[in-house]
Amino acid sequence: MRKDILLILGLACSFQVVAQEHPVAITATPEEVTVLKVNKATEIKDQGNTGTCWCFATVSLIESECVKKGGETPDISEMFTVRNVYMLKARNYVMRQGDAKFGEGGLGHDVLIAAERYGLMPESAYNGRAAGQTKPDHSKMADTLKKFLDTMLRKRPIPVNWEQQYAALMDEYMGGAPPATFDFHGRTYTPQQYAKEVVKFNPADYVNLTSFTHHPFYSRFILELPDNHANGSFYNVTLEELIGATKSAVQKGYTVMWDADVSNRGFVTSSGYAFSPQADSLFNRRKPNPDLPEVNATQAYRQELFEKLVTQDDHLMHITGLGKSPAGKSFFIVKNSWGVQSSPFGGYVYVSEPYFAVNTINVIVPKAALDKDLLKKLQLN
Structure with a gap:
């Protein structure tokens, strides 16, 4: 979520994008982990x-x-949606007379809201980068917009x-305004038409789930996060159900958006692993043991x-598959x-x-992936 998390973890970003077949061909796999399921995903971006x-x-x-x-x-333009969300953030900030969060952060539902309202656009129509940039750079944009x-x-x-x-002001940092219409495969589309007809996007197809005990289970509540500027609500389920729903979705061939805390010593992208070890002494960050003892994540x-x-x-990421260790973890x-190149895989x-159990903030799951019992508890039938 926050770009400073890259500094915390000592990452050097590179905008190298490699076209991949579907299901995605992971370039390497951990010798100790057996891949059980890998669902279709588009290319890794930076x-x-x-x-x-x-x-x-x-x-x-x-x-x-x-x-x-x-x-x-599809290859959907992220920056088209980012630009639209910045407009939503600005309106919220102005209407609250500056008494609100304004910055680069956001949540997954911001994308769903913006896509429903403004549509979507292919990367070929709008990459949102200033002239000469090979990757997006907003190092000065957020501060400039807030000062304005x-x-x-x-x-x-x-x-x-x-x-x-x-x-x-945004146009100066994002290479100009996006087009009102664009040509795609021989047809002219508006963003709304592209979202509906090509991407087949429907916001009702997705459900936001979280798991905390300071609100009743199976209720919806506004998650208390600084970056929840949209005041989005989440369905509250037990931790067991959150884990189960995520696993079940992937097993059924769906994928899941994952919002988590990665600013801890257990998330080591240079080794390609994330653990919650019982003790640092048990964790070899260069070559982790997948079966190392971990905390009791109640x-x-x-x-x-x-x-x-x-x-x-x-930080938000995208869950596309499942694996298991030799001991069955x-x-x-x-x-x-x-x-x-940010990980060995x-x-x-x-x-x-x-x-996952300790550090998950929320997930977005395709509604079709949820079991009937959970849909009934959430009154989503």
Whole structure:
């Protein structure tokens, strides 16, 4: 989520994108982990010098859903949606008179909201990069936009054309405004037409799940996160159900958007693994043992870390597969957005089930993947 997480983990991003067949061919696999299931996913991308993992992860989920529904393999523009979400953030910030969060961060539902309202666009129509850039760079954009909004809010009344001025600032960092229409495979589309007819996007196809005890299970609540500027609500389920729903979705051939805390010593992208070890002394970060002893990831332990602000909303990724260790420990195969060279496995990370249990903030699951019993509990039938 936050671009400073790249610095925390000592990552060097590279914008090297490799075309991959579907199901995705992972360039290497851990010798100790058996891959049980790998679902279709589009190529690994690099979010560059931006804090927009929330868009890359959720767009990747939408792309996988498009393929699963029988559509062609899309390459959806992340920056088109990022630009639209920045407009939504700005309106929220202005209406709240600056008493709101404004920055690069966001959540997966921001993509669903923006795609429903504004549509989607292929990368070929809008890459959202300034001239000469090979990867997106928002190192100065968010600060510039916030300064503009803060300066404007000191005036009363505010300028009637402030949104046009704001959009013009974004255009300087994103290579101009996106087109109103574009040609794709011999036809002219609007973003709304492309989303509906080509990508087959429907926001009702997705469900946001989380698991915390400070709200009743099977209710919907607004998750208390700084980057939840949209005040989005999430269905609350037990930890066992959260893990089970994610596993079941992947086993059925679906993929899952994953929002997690990765600013801890257990997430080591350079080795391609994520663990919650019982003790640091048990964890060889260069060559981890998949069966190393991990914490007892109970509902209470997870809640305690969240309420102590230890577990936070850091980074969003895309779960595409499942694996197991020699002793039978479950792993999630996770597509990251830090480029193909960010891990030994072509940009993928193998995440242990205990790590997932402790560090998950929320997931977005295709509604069709949920079991009937859970749909009934959530009154989604």
